[in-house]
Amino acid sequence: MLTILLDGVAYGMLLFVLASGLSVTLGLMNFINLAHGAFAMVGGYVTALLMNRAGAPFLLTLPAAFVVPAVLGVALERTLYRRLYGASPLDQVLFTIGLVLMAMPIAAYLLGDEPQQVHLPAWLDGRIEFHGVGIGVYRLFIIAICGAIAAALQTFLINTRFGAQLRAAVDDARVAQGLGIDVDRIFAIAFAFGSGLAGLGGALAADVVGGIDPSFPVKFLVTFLIVVTIGGSNGIIGALFGSLLLGVLDVAGKYYAPSIGAFIIYAVMVVTLIVRPQGLFARGEGR
């Protein structure tokens, strides 16, 4: 029972890191970025390739899994994404679906269709018993790292100058610009940060989901969207609660009621949208 809860929390934390970048672009900046999973895939590939081909230790690959997608993200943001900030949701959806459709064959062309495995180091493998509750060491590791990231993000957004500027730019870009805030730069950095977090999430998730393969961006797209939908646009805290709820529900659902499977999380999402259709995505609309 407690094991399932902890597994659910670990899965939720993983979802949080994967989706937190999306909750910035989609939840805060109101940009529907369906290509978010592609950045996560890049991060996963970076870790897998560095470990398998260069023999780098797992922990050292994680910063690279953050930096590479972040650089890629900022490059794409500067050249392509920024043209569509004011565009209709339909255009944003089409554009980012196009990016996903391009990213998957590129990955398959360069690295092949078969999943790239991430082999955990020995000290992260295995389980420990704690007062009769068994839990995988890697799950604990994920909970610790992702919890730290969540706390850092929240402090960053609330207590730093950059965080305040980002919130101002998101609330009203024109007024923020008028106050001398470089909105363009803020958005670019936020986007890079979100992409980097996605990459880190992809690297951490690689073992849990059984390797990174070219279909990763689509497989988890829906899950990301559900996290952001449930969490709403309340920034980091909303996304964290959304992810945890989803993680626990998904793991518990698979364990206790396997016959209805993924139906639970879809139902939760639709019910959330019915009960609070405005509240979740109220930002930026009706203005």
Next chain:
Amino acid sequence: MSAPGPTETLRRLAAHLQRRARWRWPEILFWLAILAAIFALPLRAGIINEVLIAGLFALSLDLILGLAGIVSLGHAAFLGLGAYAAAILASKGLAHPMLGLVFGAAVAAFAGLVTAPLLLRGGDLTRLMVTLGVSLMLGELANRNSWLTGGADGLNFSIAPLLGLFPIDFTGQRNAALYSFAVLFVLFAVARRLAHSPFGLALAAIRENRLRAGALGVDTGLRIVAIYTVAAAYAGAAGALLAQTTQIASLDLFDFHRSADVMLMLIIGGTGYLYGGLIGAAAFIVLRDVISAATPEYWEFWIGLALVILVLAGRERIAAAPRKLVALVAPRAARRGAA
């Protein structure tokens, strides 16, 4: 001279609608060309049938996206529902194609009617998510209730000959294409009539500015529910046709990529003038066949590239190109169309 009275305005409006609703000769040629293609290319009947069904599906999305401006990322829900309804009916022994078609459309229409109220609140983003969520839920339901749907194996069934005479299974691919053509043409004519009716005008008003349409006295909620139900029925009919002519209904009909593909087809062809879905479906499927013959695994890349360019270059500008072409070929017809 005094301003025209209300009856005079109504009369002018009716005359205007009638003028716009007239069939023009490029349209007639378009349909005759399809019919000719079915007879002239018997070996291609299979792919023509696929194009016609995809065209019907894209037409149904055009009804909500092009006419009323309602975005959807889960239109495959109705395709899958129609397909499974027709397949289940046939597997229980009621294998008449027309019966399955009507039943598939009716089941999908009912689902559209039930889920349409979810679209009335919130913005485009909420609508995208709700439609996506509904299609995923239905797909998962079909996956889990394998006693009814056959689960991951899909549902195989046999279909009776059309009108008791013409087999539409793999032995009669041309019959299947003609069957799909007839259904598509009738449903297209109905959709065309709808678009050129006062109801179609109200939808256009909702698309342009829903708040203002409401202020003009249009019951926007009712109109949206109505067109969504009709579009669901169309998608259900497309699903039923697809299941009947392939004798299988499978879970991938509910997949996200079906909803995305149909949106791509419609966007490639252009929204709002009803032919866009048909042209887009033909372009999409022919393109897919050509590209995947050259590079079988990576054809998605080119579709993705086309999409990105399409959006960056301005969707409206490119979508206007076919109409400009029509204007070039038949200036009088185009002028009348624009009037």
